[in-house]
Amino acid sequence: MSDDEIRDLLDLGLDDDDPQGSGARGTRPGAHLSAEQLWSAGRRQRTRGRAWFGGVGAAAAAASILGIVWAQGLAGGEAGPPPPADGTSDTVPGPTVEVDDAGRGEPYFARFESIYAEHAEQLSGSSRPATLEDLQGTWDGPHGELLVVEDEQVILTIANCQTIRSSGTVTVDGRLSADEWEMSQADGPDCVEPDPAMPHWSAIITRQPLVSMDGGTLIISGLDGTTDEPRVYVAMSLGPVDETGFAWADVPSETGVTPLTLGRDVQLLTSGTGDATALQSISEIGLEDRPGASAAAQGGDVEALGYPGTCPLQLESSLRSDGVLLVGEPAPFVACAADSDAPLPSAEPSPAVLALLRSNPTVAFTDDTMVISGTIPESMLTDTPPPVDDTAPTSDPPVESADPTDDGTGGQTPTYRDDIPLVLGTPTVVVMSEGEWAPTGELTPLTEEAATGRRWLPVTTESDPPDAGADPIGDRGLSFDGTTWRIRDCGIDVRVRGWLQDGVLTQTGEPEIVDNPDPGAACVSPRYPEDWAAMLTGEPYLAVDGDILVISTRLGDGIQLEPVGMALAPQGEAPPNAEMVRPVEVEDLAAGLVEVPGQEAAYDIGVSDARDPRPGHSTTIGWEDGAITVDVGCAEPLTGPAWLSPSEHNQSVLRAALPEVPEACAGAAADDAELWRQLLAHGATLHHFADHVILDAWADPAVAGPEVLP
Amino acid sequence: MSDPGAPFVAYVNARRGALLRSATLITGDPHTAQDLLQDALIKLAARWERVGEGSPDAYVRRIMFHDNVSRWRRTGREVPVGEVAESARPLGGTEPIDPARAVTGLDVRRALAELTDKQRAVLVLRYYDDLSETQIAQTLEVSNGTVKSQAHAALKRLRELLPEAAEALVGSEETP
Numbered sequence: 043m044s045d046d047e048i049r050d051l052l053d054l055g056l057d058d059d060d061p062q063g064s065g066a067r068g069t070r071p072g073a074h075l076s077a078e079q080l081w082s083a084g085r086r087q088r089t090r091g092r093a094w095f096g097g098v099g100a101a102a103a104a105a106s107i108l109g110i111v112w113a114q115g116l117a118g119g120e121a122g123p124p125p126p127a128d129g130t131s132d133t134v135p136g137p138t139v140e141v142d143d144a145g146r147g148e149p150y151f152a153r154f155e156s157i158y159a160e161h162a163e164q165l166s167g168s169s170r171p172a173t174l175e176d177l178q179g180t181w182d183g184p185h186g187e188l189l190v191v192e193d194e195q196v197i198l199t200i201a202n203c204q205t206i207r208s209s210g211t212v213t214v215d216g217r218l219s220a221d222e223w224e225m226s227q228a229d230g231p232d233c234v235e236p237d238p239a240m241p242h243w244s245a246i247i248t249r250q251p252l253v254s255m256d257g258g259t260l261i262i263s264g265l266d267g268t269t270d271e272p273r274v275y276v277a278m279s280l281g282p283v284d285e286t287g288f289a290w291a292d293v294p295s296e297t298g299v300t301p302l303t304l305g306r307d308v309q310l311l312t313s314g315t316g317d318a319t320a321l322q323s324i325s326e327i328g329l330e331d332r333p334g335a336s337a338a339a340q341g342g343d344v345e346a347l348g349y350p351g352t353c354p355l356q357l358e359s360s361l362r363s364d365g366v367l368l369v370g371e372p373a374p375f376v377a378c379a380a381d382s383d384a385p386l387p388s389a390e391p392s393p394a395v396l397a398l399l400r401s402n403p404t405v406a407f408t409d410d411t412m413v414i415s416g417t418i419p420e421s422m423l424t425d426t427p428p429p430v431d432d433t434a435p436t437s438d439p440p441v442e443s444a445d446p447t448d449d450g451t452g453g454q455t456p457t458y459r460d461d462i463p464l465v466l467g468t469p470t471v472v473v474m475s476e477g478e479w480a481p482t483g484e485l486t487p488l489t490e491e492a493a494t495g496r497r498w499l500p501v502t503t504e505s506d507p508p509d510a511g512a513d514p515i516g517d518r519g520l521s522f523d524g525t526t527w528r529i530r531d532c533g534i535d536v537r538v539r540g541w542l543q544d545g546v547l548t549q550t551g552e553p554e555i556v557d558n559p560d561p562g563a564a565c566v567s568p569r570y571p572e573d574w575a576a577m578l579t580g581e582p583y584l585a586v587d588g589d590i591l592v593i594s595t596r597l598g599d600g601i602q603l604e605p606v607g608m609a610l611a612p613q614g615e616a617p618p619n620a621e622m623v624r625p626v627e628v629e630d631l632a633a634g635l636v637e638v639p640g641q642e643a644a645y646d647i648g649v650s651d652a653r654d655p656r657p658g659h660s661t662t663i664g665w666e667d668g669a670i671t672v673d674v675g676c677a678e679p680l681t682g683p684a685w686l687s688p689s690e691h692n693q694s695v696l697r698a699a700l701p702e703v704p705e706a707c708a709g710a711a712a713d714d715a716e717l718w719r720q721l722l723a724h725g726a727t728l729h730h731f732a733d734h735v736i737l738d739a740w741a742d743p744a745v746a747g748p749e750v751l752p
Numbered sequence: 753m754s755d756p757g758a759p760f761v762a763y764v765n766a767r768r769g770a771l772l773r774s775a776t777l778i779t780g781d782p783h784t785a786q787d788l789l790q791d792a793l794i795k796l797a798a799r800w801e802r803v804g805e806g807s808p809d810a811y812v813r814r815i816m817f818h819d820n821v822s823r824w825r826r827t828g829r830e831v832p833v834g835e836v837a838e839s840a841r842p843l844g845g846t847e848p849i850d851p852a853r854a855v856t857g858l859d860v861r862r863a864l865a866e867l868t869d870k871q872r873a874v875l876v877l878r879y880y881d882d883l884s885e886t887q888i889a890q891t892l893e894v895s896n897g898t899v900k901s902q903a904h905a906a907l908k909r910l911r912e913l914l915p916e917a918a919e920a921l922v923g924s925e926e927t928p
Contacts, residue, residue: 045878045879045882048875048879048907049879049880049882051855051860051914051917052777052860052864052875052876052879052880053773053880054855054856054857054860055776055777055857055860055861055864056773056776056777056857075790075794077760077761077764077765077768077793078757078761080760080764080790080793080794080797081757081760081761081764081797081800082757082797502893502894502895504893504894504895504898505894505895505897505898509895533799533802533803558799558801558802560802561801561802561805562805562806563802563806565806565890566803566806566807566810566811566814566890568814568818568893707868708868
């Protein structure tokens, strides 16, 4: 018998010989996207830079939208905002503060559709100042208003009864103007209560509102004059994040316009539809791509939305031909809003940024810089950002108190749920080595001094011993030159500026991804450059064991991790007269530990955040020759290199690289395997409590199961 | 100016059928395979400059394998072929075993579904796509020894599941 016969047998598996058509003979290539469509989709994916941007762009593409993101550590996803990337002070106003004598009040943005329009049109994002001719006709407003323009007669009816009328005109810069407005109020059965959200038209109409046409839609916008607080001129400078041209981040103001710093970093995502978008105007300034078109074709791909950990705000917008930016009210993106299937905490950009964007600012471009100039309330000049949340979680789990009734949250500020801090992304461990594989089983946090000048190569932990493989590109590996971390692999060249403290890498700049660094190279890296960028910017924990480097990080995919607590019972006899609370030693693991049922852990032992992913099954863990073994019921125990390191408060941290693809493992056991892979990739804190070992870590609740409440 | 996407389009048109068949064997479901392959080809397009002149097949296979595992993690293991056991034809007669006639495609798919993801991938890559051990090791990011052991385990398991075809299920590596 030959390999050909095995091939024939496998080929038989493609025969469609069952009534449900499970074979593949009948599935012809091209049933989905054509090769040309695949190419287009792939190129869009390539140009969108970050998958997260693509997701946001896709969501934003449903309308002409200016998305705004409070950067707060783009890939970190943690709760606290970092200092501005440009290193500027947060609160110091510019030296040339100038007050807008005319502008007062709250911003408004109202869309009016012709009464003959079958439905509200989607804004194209590109608009122009309206003329009086444009306004001729009858228009429905967003809150039941009715606007009638006949020749010079302008009549606005509110709530069926209140009428504002005048003989008006439209200025060349698109402002509706009249000498005097006549207001009247009628009584009658048709009168209704005005919508509380309706703009204060009686105040607005006298302040020469901007009237603009976006396709067939009339936009009336401006400041309503309902407050007396002076507004001051400010400007925000933004530079493109990448070549796609629809992601912009704030840059130091060097334009001569009021150099106000706006409190904290901000990123804008611009999107639109069709050819006549505002974005096209942006791209014409010097960018090659047409971001509006590219974003519009992303389809429903929003799976990566929320990668930075917050839900961006979207603002319906339109850029006029004279450079005036019309911006609506902010709202969370639908795909990650509180009532969505994948809710995320809303981004909280500086109120000053929102006020600026909504002030009908002008947009100008200088080289690659976009400058948005407008006004904000004077009081916002002293707007201060919220304090950095020092309690935001790092790679380490919360310290488990010796008191088993302690909830373990340590009083951390709630950021997403009421009871747990925000920890996003699937736990992932990367093992690297710069020499021979000679683990001691204990890790020490990496320092910058110890890292400088070294180069670690990724190793495959599934081989025995773990192997770094070949280096076909000559400089493969992770290195640090004193300021910048760089990962090189086949087709990958990612650099991240950052600093280490207690082993935690904090980025100080955006990751730089070199496009196509190894043209023509035959080798392929198992990871994407974006994965590396995410892992290195996700506040990874780096620790070394001799020549071995272990990186505990998370791969952002929108999963919010939850704390997982377990109790493990020694398989052997507990040492007599042992301390009540003491660290876990390798010997404890080598003797074997067995999972205590969740009910018992929660009720009898008092484990907080207790989980029992598989009631009735007890996982056992052991240790041998520097490797952990975890038996979850698969055909063979999971095993991988592991490190048990002492920690504070008589605790130990267990980290391990378990296989991502469990062998001979299916069903609930496979889920359990994934749970343990995550727990040990993140790092599990262990300590003895009386006769048990308490484990605390973080994992995806989808595999950890619900919390067992005492 | 030449169309930079033309080589990609030509590659897809030439290789899509074969890759789809591999994907179907790996996933056990042609519709899932279509999705898997489509996603992999989109990723290939995104990196065509880097991968196109090298080994796009290897890249696509690697993506499909990893994405299949990820898909399984998200959705849980699905064995769509297991529900149609009744339609399997019994193996019959005393004639010499000829797998191509005696075992149905459904039998094969059911048996493949019983393998682990990695065993199935190794089997398909080794015997259906005719890749070398080294190529498979690079695709799956495992050692050559793992490829060998997985292939051996896969064939052994298939022999148990398809005793009628056991005689055919002896790989060249297993031949004394």
